[in-house]
Amino acid sequence: xxxxxxxxxxxxxxxxxxxxxxxxxxxxxxxxxxxxxxxxxxxxxxxxxxxxxxxxxxxxxxxxxxxxxxxxxxxxxxxxxxxxxxxxxxxxxxxxxxxxxxxxxxxxxxxxxxxxxxxxxxxxxxxxxxxxxxxxxxxxxxxxxxxxxxxxxxxxxxxxxxxxxxxxxxxxxxxxxxxxxxxxxxxxxxxxxxxxxxxxxxxxxxxxxxxxxxxxxxxxxxxxxxxxxxxxxxxxxxxxxxxxxxxxxxxxxxxxxxxxxxxxxxxxxxxxxxxxxxxxxxxxxxxxxxxxxxxxxxxxxxxxxxxxxxxxxxxxxxxxxxxxxxxxxxxxxxxxxxxxxxxxxxxxxxxxxxxxxxxxxxxxxxxxxxxxxxxxxxxxxxxxxxxxxxxxxxxxxxxxxxxxxxxxxxxxxxxxxxxxxxxxxx
Amino acid sequence: xxxxxxxxxxxxxxxxxxxxxxxxxxxxxxxxxxxxxxxxxxxxxxxxxxxxxxxxxxxxxxxxxxxxxxxxxxxxxxxxxxxxxxxxxxxxxxxxxxxxxxxxxxxxxxxxxxxxxxxxxxxxxxxxxxxxxxxxxxxxxxxxxxxxxxxxxxxxxxxxxxxxxxxxxxxxxxxxxxxxxxxxxxxxxxxxxxxxxxxxxxxxxxxxxxxxxxxxxxxxxxxxxxxxxxxxxxxxxxxxxxxxxxxxxxxxxxxxxxxxxxxxxxxxxxxxxxxxxxxxxxxxxxxxxxxxxxxxxxxxxxxxxxxxxxxxxxxxxxxxxxxxxxxxxxxxxxxxx
Numbered sequence: 159x160x161x162x163x164x165x166x167x168x169x170x171x172x173x174x175x176x177x178x179x180x181x182x183x184x185x186x187x188x189x190x191x192x193x194x195x196x197x198x199x200x201x202x203x204x205x206x207x208x209x210x211x212x213x214x215x216x217x218x219x220x221x222x223x224x225x226x227x228x229x230x231x232x233x234x235x236x237x238x239x240x241x242x243x244x245x246x247x248x249x250x251x252x253x254x255x256x257x258x259x260x261x262x263x264x265x266x267x268x269x270x271x272x273x274x275x276x277x278x279x280x281x282x283x284x285x286x287x288x289x290x291x292x293x294x295x296x297x298x299x300x301x302x303x304x305x306x307x308x309x310x311x312x313x314x315x316x317x318x319x320x321x322x323x324x325x326x327x328x329x330x331x332x333x334x335x336x337x338x339x340x341x342x343x344x345x346x347x348x349x350x351x352x353x354x355x356x357x358x359x360x361x362x363x364x365x366x367x368x369x370x371x372x373x374x375x376x377x378x379x380x381x382x383x384x385x386x387x388x389x390x391x392x393x394x395x396x397x398x399x400x401x402x403x404x405x406x407x408x409x410x411x412x413x414x415x416x417x418x419x420x421x422x423x424x425x426x427x428x429x430x431x432x433x434x435x436x437x438x439x440x441x442x443x444x445x446x447x448x449x450x451x452x453x454x455x456x457x458x459x460x461x462x463x464x465x466x467x468x469x470x471x472x473x474x475x476x477x478x479x480x481x482x483x484x485x486x487x488x489x490x491x492x493x494x495x496x497x498x499x500x501x502x503x504x505x506x507x508x509x510x511x512x513x514x515x516x517x518x519x520x521x522x523x524x525x526x527x528x529x530x531x532x533x534x535x536x537x538x539x540x541x542x543x544x545x546x547x548x549x550x551x552x553x554x555x556x557x558x559x560x561x562x563x564x565x566x567x568x569x570x571x572x573x574x575x576x577x578x579x580x581x582x583x584x
Numbered sequence: 585x586x587x588x589x590x591x592x593x594x595x596x597x598x599x600x601x602x603x604x605x606x607x608x609x610x611x612x613x614x615x616x617x618x619x620x621x622x623x624x625x626x627x628x629x630x631x632x633x634x635x636x637x638x639x640x641x642x643x644x645x646x647x648x649x650x651x652x653x654x655x656x657x658x659x660x661x662x663x664x665x666x667x668x669x670x671x672x673x674x675x676x677x678x679x680x681x682x683x684x685x686x687x688x689x690x691x692x693x694x695x696x697x698x699x700x701x702x703x704x705x706x707x708x709x710x711x712x713x714x715x716x717x718x719x720x721x722x723x724x725x726x727x728x729x730x731x732x733x734x735x736x737x738x739x740x741x742x743x744x745x746x747x748x749x750x751x752x753x754x755x756x757x758x759x760x761x762x763x764x765x766x767x768x769x770x771x772x773x774x775x776x777x778x779x780x781x782x783x784x785x786x787x788x789x790x791x792x793x794x795x796x797x798x799x800x801x802x803x804x805x806x807x808x809x810x811x812x813x814x815x816x817x818x819x820x821x822x823x824x825x826x827x828x829x830x831x832x833x834x835x836x837x838x839x840x841x842x843x844x845x846x847x848x849x850x851x852x853x854x855x856x857x858x859x860x861x862x863x864x865x866x867x868x869x870x871x872x873x874x875x876x877x878x879x880x881x882x883x884x885x886x887x888x889x890x891x892x893x894x895x896x897x898x899x900x901x902x903x904x905x906x907x908x909x910x911x912x913x914x915x916x917x918x919x920x921x
Contacts, residue, residue, distance in 0.1 A: 304653070335688065335690045338688055345689040346692070347689070353688050353693055355688075357680045360680060363646055363677075364649050367650030368656060369653070371659040372657060394676075396643075397641075397646030397649055398649075401641065568686070569749045572837075
């Protein structure tokens with residue numbers, strides 16, 4: 159009784175002694191805005207080869223440290239070092255290099271086509287090519303990918319016809335999606351590329367559902383999905399982690415941390431408080447943080463996660479640490495919100511250049527070969543572009559028949575849609 | 585033939601489909617071991633195993649998102665959203681995803697998913713266990729919306745919904761789960777066993793989506809209703825002595841417009857009834873369709889009887905609920921017109 163009275167007195171005394179302090183709210187601020195010097199001092203990097211590689215069947219709780227580190231394979235001397243250096247054939251690496259170069263050449267031409275008014279919209283993946291390309295090559299062709307809008311490299315690495323991609327971008331008669339989707343929202347069941355939504359994050363829980371279906375049926379295929387750093391704040395991301403963990407779904411959940419969600423730096427999604435990979439730790443998922451500009455590291459981590467999923471050890475969360483070297487889309491102007499030279503000063507370099515240098519160092523590639531391949535992919539894109547444009551560009555009235563816009567709402571059209579199609583005069 | 589209430593009929597439909605099609609899976613909150621808070625999935629896990637009927641985390645957006653992916657893979661998921669009032673966290677997945685995946689992929693991917701959810705008032709559930717959100721879904725291109733009013737229909741319609749290759753929102757009027765409630769809040773509760781539509785075959789049968797039922801033939805006025813309101817409309821006709829023709833729509837999308845037009849052209853009068861709030865409700869769509877297609881046969885303005893444009897109030901449930909007296913008054917209004 160006496161004690162409790164004394165404690166109450168002490169509390170009163172404390173209140174008297176110190177004025178209550180006004181509460182403060184933190185509004186995270188990007189390290190560098192236009193006109194300011196680039197500041198990457200807050201980045202948490204690790205040395206190449208420094209991160210351990212657990213066995214694929216190791217329990218998730220034994221590798222929590224990996225979420226806070228950074229898996230890197232290629233070092234400053236263009237050599238592959240450490241336990242994550244993957245077993246991968248030179249042929250695969252060369253295929254990866256070519257697919258990345260083709261992706262960049264394709265992006266450049268389509269970006270230019272948008273500026274020329276030939277399409278309404280475009281999104282490049284410049285600087286992030288290693289992610290989709292290396293992951294496509296590390297997965298099996300039957301595995302289903304649930305991408306966001308910046309993984310065109312998946313289709314290119316899987317040799318999907320560029321002509322169809324351009325047809326989609328131009329919404330012309332070559333467009334497999336019949337002009338229904340904005341440019342770059344591709345879809346191909348045959349190539350294991352799930353229809354891109356355009357709403358952020360919805361695909362990641364769908365990938366978990368697809369993987370659950372595969373497991374329920376005793377299939378051998380796994381699923382993979384990609385979302386951006388900003389989208390980790392959406393509920394779908396947390397649904398995906400929960401369901402993937404609860405049902406041990408055979409799925410790879412990728413967070414492409416390219417530092418910027420349009421104009422919001424990754425700290426607005428909480429990335430400066432803890433790495434996005436660390437989100438997986440709380441769900442009991444193995445969580446890897448990987449240098450996304452290091453083709454070998456991306457390939458190795460994906461291969462590890464795929465093996466783990468295929469052997470019924472469940473899902474892996476992979477944060478791919480990279481940098482969005484260009485604007486969010488053709489509707490964006492990044493000079494308005496970030497330091498102009500951030501991309502060129504990114505400490506983890508350019509993925510194409512790094513893989514090229516690695517192959518040269520190994521004696522498997524030369525500057526001359528590289529230049530020849532650069533010309534070859536540029537020429538291929540130009541040739542396909544001419545062919546695509548022969549079928550019309552956006553706005554040139556060379557689309558599929560407008561009567562097709564009433565199809566595929568349902569498997570079978572109901573009376574309303576038949577009437578409305580008549581009413582519209584088709 | 586066995587007698588079933590609506591919960592048993594719904595359960596039987598899922599059981600039949602689990603037995604017939606290995607791609608059918610049933611999941612949702614509390615549906616596995618326990619068998620659902622309304623018991624609709626009782627015994628299914630025991631009979632068909634944990635991989636065919638299982639519990640999920642409390643995440644409606646996750647349940648529907650996972651079902652979409654599973655459906656795209658080739659399964660035929662049947663998910664339960666515990667109350668229709670809880671469906672909103674899944675709204676993005678339903679509206680932006682399930683409804684449009686066939687369209688946006690030009691038919692490459694589809695979502696053969698059924699979302700079952702209890703809806704409507706009458707159990708003192710207050711604003712979070714009583715809503716009728718059908719109009720939110722009928723407004724979305726690419727969704728089918730089904731509402732049964734009897735055990736027999738519930739089973740046949742649910743089987744059709746599960747077999748359908750497009751996403752179906754299957755709204756179960758929870759006030760009808762245990763009996764044909766007519767909106768009279770006094771007197772003994774009638775069980776389904778006294779109603780002929782409680783005779784439900786054990787086996788597989790379908791009631792096609794898009795076919796309404798004329799549940800009472802009449803000459804004076806056509807009443808368009810679905811779910812609980814079908815029984816309220818029948819009670820209103822009986823109580824008032826008005827020779828009404830009562831049509832149970834059964835499916836809101838696709839709608840059986842022919843049955844509606846045929847009836848209104850005969851009676852020349854029309855009352856549209858739903859429990860959902862009025863403004864921009866499905867009744868507005870019905871009213872417009874009848875006005876456009878039956879204008880020269882109409883003898884009076886079309887009447888709407890609906891819930892008021894307020895949240896469902898707990899203590900004033902019966903003042904809110906559009907009961908038989910309000911429906912009868914609307915019928916009389918059309919006869920005066």
